[in-house]
Amino acid sequence: MKKICMVVPYFGKLPQSFNFFLLSCAYNPDVDWLLLTDDDRPLPYPENVHCVVMSFDALRARFQTKFSFPLSLERPYKLRDYRPAYGFLLEEELRGYDFWGCCDVDMMFGDIGVFITEDMLSRYDQIGRMGHFSLYRNTPEINLLFTAAAGEEEPYRRIFTTEENCMFDEWGAPGIRDLFRQAGKPTCDLDCIADISPDDSYFRTAVFQPEKQRWSYGKENCMGCWDRGRAFLMWKKGSYWKNKEVLYLHFPKRNMEQEALTEDACYIIPDKFVSTEYSIERLYTICRNRQLWNKARWQKGREGLRERLAKNSASKR
Template identity: 40%
Template sequence: MYSIAYVVPYFGKFPKGFQFWLMSCGCNPSIDWLIFTDDRTDYDYPDNVKVTYWTFDQMRTRVQSIFDFPISLERPYKLCDYKPAYGEIFERELRGYDFWGDCDIDLVWGDIRKFYTDEVLENYEKVGFNGHSMLFRNTPQVCSRYRTCVEGALSYRDVFSVDQGFAFDETGMDAIYEALGIPVYKEIDFANLLKYDYGFYLDWQDEEDREKNEAQVFTWSHGVVTRHYLYKGRIETKEYLYLHYWCRPTSFRIHEYDPNRQYLIYPDVTTDKPFHMDEELIRRKSKRSKVKYYAKSIWFNRHKITLERIVFNVKGMLGYKNGC
């Protein structure tokens, strides 16, 4: 079995769903998570989640140490652009692992090994294409791949020198791997929820599957993420690698974090309240009030709504690129 470690630098207070995320990590005992944070809250950390308490200044110093030019790392959010460099930045901590990865914490893991099998890891050096979860083979060549300069695409030196977000971990790395002709594992085995839809609507679906979004909820049980949806008059199910909340204003109404309990996940709530899965529950829970949902979403994301984010999103939609 290939060994895997996810690297998760996070500065500031962890979000409300963090303990739920930790529980799902603990249900994947053959994988490690290396967290670097300044949040010393007394969470129930599983054995495979290893915490190092750093200040953001220590993080900035570590990043600067591997580059021969002045970097820009003024805010924790800028770390998104540095994700492809984690293999070099955390080279000491990652020694002995076959693969290292980066991931978000606004998600809940399912059974990772069921999807990231040894066969997949044997055939790809890069697994995943979205910033919420990617794996890279832990070799010097792969860890330095982000330094490749591709004409007409983002350059790591330009990205790391400016106090601005570029989504280099996604668009930048996509351009590099495409230019080099290196295959990337791009299966849609995750459930990515649209953050601006008041119901549950999955992104990254084939056109013929979109009608399956009409009524659906999710469950997390014994380390498995399952989608329950209505399709042609019957209840269908599908298992996923993980469910990505993606900044949705979710309330975690959880009384006990226990891997043996079953949790229900619907548009803006995750709960351990007992339930019976049937058509009536799916229809009732799959939609929320538009007004209430959007009001809650604006309040939940109020600190993230900035001119820079708006400009960045617009540029991303227009296919903005920076030269090498």
């Protein structure tokens, strides 16, 4: 497999579920991870996860040396707009790799080599349109493609000088995919992922549709399963269980609790990693109860209503 390095800046205390992320990295020894963080705790890093302890201010200062104009980078969350530039910004650390990429830490990887094949790496310059996992060919031309012009402007200058989140790494207009398309560079989407909706109390998949600028949601009430380096999405159809092997399971905006693992496997239900010793039917009952009440969706609805009322009140004044 071609040499790949995933870049992961994370500032603040790493989440409680981070050990599960590391475990899934360890089962992919052909891929390296570069973690840039100010969390200096002695965590169980596998050999292929290289932790560099540094402050957010230090990283921002380093990025600034690469540009002649002042950057707007006051919050770590804004780093997502800088993801398409990591090949340029961190070229020293990424030297010698065929591809570099970006990913989040609120996820568990399956067997990356099953889904990211040698054929894909030979054919495409960019793989994956979502910020929580994307790959870029590590060449000078591709690493500087983020600076390309779109029409009469160079979007990155506007994006790098505003604190607004412009989603440059995903579907922002223009986003990095637009620049690849404009340059005639081959890209590839991934349909082998399990991105879990953050707006529901139970597990259902969410897929963003850029052409419609909206999310679509899966119908199944799902569970996750991770077993010795392989990740699965599971759901019940009548009295039968079905499953789909995926590249990764992604749990955005969830405080995932964890139990001590007695083996390199776990079930994953909303907000918790649990032992495979539990009855799967008992766990599925928990999932169904979460769907029945769906507290997160009710809360989101109330927040939306408050915002609309506040706007209507302001317009009347």
